Amino acid sequence: MDSLIYLDNGATSFPKPESVYGFMNDFYRNNGVSPGRSGYDLSIETGNIVEDTRKAMTRFFNGQDHNRLVFSANSTDALNLAINGIVNPGDHVIATALEHNAVLRPLHHLTQYHGVEVDYLPFDEKGFVSPEDFRSAVKPNTTLVVVNHGSNVIGTVQPVKQIGQICREKNVPFLVDASQTAGKVAIDIQEMNIDILAFTGHKSLLGPTGIGGLYVGDNIEIRHTRAGGTGVKSAQRHHLEEYPYRLEYGTMNTVGIAGLFAGVQWLESQGMENIHAHEMALTRKLRDGLSAIDDVVCYCADDLAGHIGVLSFNILGQEALNVGTLLDGDYNIACRTGLQCAPMVHEQLGTATYGTVRMGFGPFNNDSHVDAALEAVAEIAAFLNR
Template identity: 40%
Template sequence: MRTPIYMDNAATSWPKPPGVIEAMERCMREAAANPGRGSHEMAVKASRVLFEGRKALAKLFRVRNPNDIAFTLNTTHALNLALLGWLKSGDHVITTMLEHNSIRRPLETLRRKIGIEVTYLKTNGLGTIDLSELREAFRPSTKLVAVTHSSNLLGTIHPVEEIGAVAKQRGVRLLIDAAQSAGVLELDVEAMGIDLLAFPGHKGLMGPQGTGGLYIHPDIELEPILSGGTGSSSESTEQPIVRPDRYEAGTPNTVGVAGLTEGVKYVLAETTQRIHQRERSLTVQLMEGLRAVPGLRLLGPGPETERTAIVSFLLDGADPSETAFLLDREYGIAVRSGYHCTPLGHESAGTTDTGAVRASPGYFTTESEIVSLIDAVCDIAKTNRRIR
């Protein structure tokens, strides 16, 4: 099997730093017992794995108390915990048209089941929201502003600190979906006014799939969406009050957290500034190269604008799924095609009828791989090929 040119880091980053795999193997050999469920040596080691992970994440996100971070399976799990655990009947939520279905679907489920109200702020073709429209959207019943930090379709970066300031002025909590920014952009929950921060372990934090988490402001009490064993307060029929046990029912993914911790340590050592600069350089190279391809349309902000490493495009007369298939089959280049779980984002971009091809380089992508992708897309465009 040939090694692919991997350009799907917006879905899952690859490859991982070597320490991630080593940490997971070491945990499986030495600390694969149930954390918090026993006093024997392996159980204590397992508990230490989770605590070390929380500490590393707290350092990265500037969280004062590591126990305010609850581990989840992924960003979707974290967002469901935040939305289902916080919102009640009659509450109003402000969000945007760029949101992933991980925000939109829980909100629409709550709208149908308990009668919350939702306002979707319009975005232009570049994915930008108008802060004056945000200010006008607040109601007496507004309970939450829920916004993605960076669009998984357009690469647009929302001004989280400004949004947080607006929400704070009105006494409304702010939930940030950091699926495309954790480990890549600077995140300071206090300075940016973030009350709830949902993040994946398997993308910019360079950990394995099945890991993620939710930072919960110490003043916020969410209703748990899962009940069960925690190893604490076992005599009670209620979930324990103490954090993080309250939000972590059941046996956790200790081995995954071991890998995630090493990924976070790698990010801390490299710094988000260096990682973002590297990915931005690759993105500019890719966008400038694709601009020269006849009949190609780039989505989102141009290369001169600050953005994340997500480059979505369309070829005239070509189905995005066919383009992605050809890139994989004939050139060994892995990209993503379709609607990227953000139908309203495609509506904003004017691609509802087609979807798009998304290429997302990562920290370990090379300049020569970018050239290979540009050449391949140019070749496909020139020959106007279709799947045979």
């Protein structure tokens, strides 16, 4: 069988750059000890990669204080830390219909068990939320605005700078879920008025699974909703208040952090904007080709300005899952079907029953992958709707 054509980079990037595999392998063989917590040289050296990556990620997002960059297991973990550490019973939260379950579910639990009220702002027919809608949604008890920067269903990138400006004016903390955008588009926390940024390491930052983080702005306090070992001040019973320890618990995922470090280094060596331009060229080609196939509909993709390389489509009359199964079984093309963990997007698109077929590009995709996908979709559409 032909080799796999991987178009599921919206879920996780695959493959990673060779340098990521090599760096992780060397690191774990040579530095697989507890980082920094014991006084011996190797432990200190291992702790240094954690601190170097903390500094690298802080620079990457133009944060001001690397101690406020905390590592977590992924962005779901980071978003839970932020949401549960800020919102109190009876508070009001503003989010959007574009949110992933990593935000929807923590918020749902707060509404179910803690009397929290959430407003989900809709997106327009092109897939963008309006900053002004946030202004009118703020209430006296609004304690958090959370926005998905880049949609993992339709690929639209939200105007976070303008939304953040309104949050500043209203004095409401602004949390951005950058799971899809970190490593694809430049994120400048200061310039974009972002108070808290959640990222995951295994998508466009090209690191492995199991590592992510949160950057917490200077003026923002997040309660620790967990407690445990930090490796410092061990006699103290109360969990440490100071960052990064406040939001870090237990032995760090050092090998994941090392992979993230190597991923970001590779990204910077290639130029993030070059990779993004490459992925957008492939997305345009895919959109144009799909639009020319009878019975195929693309969602929110007429104009790909302000998008990342993630595209959703359907063959009219067909369940997305069937299309994905044929793409996989008959053409060896991997993509994602269904609701992509973002059910409210589909409710608004009218695709909540069967979802969509989603294709997402990474740095190692090329034109031949798009050609193969287009040929496959054309054949499947002709076959199923014959």
